[in-house]
Amino acid sequence: MTDRNAKHATFTIERVYPATPARVFKAWADKEAKTAWAYCHAEWPVSDHVFDFREGGREHLVTGPRGGTRHVFDAVFLDIVPDQRIVYAYDMHLDRRRISVSLATIELFAVAGGTRLVLTEQGVFLDGYDDIEGREEGTKIGLDNLGRAFADQRAA
Amino acid sequence: MTERSTKHATFTIERTFSAPPSRVFAAYADAKSKARWFGGPEDWEKSNLKLDFKVGGRESVSGGPPEGPIHYYNAIYQDIVPDERIVLTYELHLDKTRISVSLGTTEFKPLGSGTRLLYTEQAVFLDGYDDAGLREQGTRGLFDNLARSLEMQ
């Protein structure tokens, strides 16, 4: 029996965009629009993309660095309020291993000058992340991303 | 446009049982066993619990007080590790209104010859549905039911 451990985390990120809630919502709801911004890394290929945006519908895609670990994303849309809210559940697999299950809540609020987007992720991290090859690489990428993420972050 | 809001909350419940993890896990793993302890209060009118216990499988049950709103519970199993862990997401509707979406993690850990069960729920309460701790309270009640059901076997 392996040493199983589940770790829970919740975090919230806010942004303000100079666009109407309808336009921001469409960027989430439309497959072509979403593909332009939504997947892990701009330079990673995306394949097997299934996108059925309705309550009870699912999304599935496979991505990852060429020749590297397969990142598999599977989601089911649970609550959709057009132009206002999306709640979905998703899990991530690295190669064959499920590493996490999360709920994502996206809320859109009309504000002067555009839309305030509030993203809340509530997730459970499952075991197995350590066993993935390229972990040292992943740590460095993680730190780079952390640094870059804070450098690039738009003021809310 | 109706004003929308959400509230995010997390709670954890820990319970110990004298039964070993395999027996406690078994109480979750099929419809008949689960229906013995998982459901609303005695005086509620209830539907049959439906359960397809596998990753991607669904679970549903509904019930409510006579003359009152019907509570609909619908779950999807996300991760199952036999005798160790169950992760699911579930929604609750009151009549036609979705009131919450939750991620629930149940861990079964051996404790001597018995089990230490850890349940963590991460919930999104929708549109002003004021939980005020009732969800946690209700869940604790379910674990009381589970304890009784295990003792009776």
Place this chain on the structure above:
Amino acid sequence: MLNYQSAPLDLAFQALADPTRRLMVERLSQGPASVSELAQPLDMTLSAVVQHLAVLEASGLVRSQKVGRVRTCRIEPQVLHSAERWISERRASWERRLDRLGAFLVETDPAIKPRSKK
């Protein structure tokens, strides 16, 4: 002032919330450096640099070692345990993607007239 009782991730996020410290971390992710090497491109006193370094060391992201008169700093790769790495990567991933959403919304803004090609 840092709260030394914070969870490891909080300390890391707090440490990286400062642009000077981010520059230092980026430099160190390319390889170890002495304090004076780190200080060279920064427009501040050496003692200010040393203070920033102390914050980075307290967060566990960086460690340093003095040999003779030279203090060498390096990134501490193992500091974040796997769960914390996952959380930090999820968060960083969202930040990155929300940035790209912002760029996409600007690019596709119907109110902005397309520039004529030169």
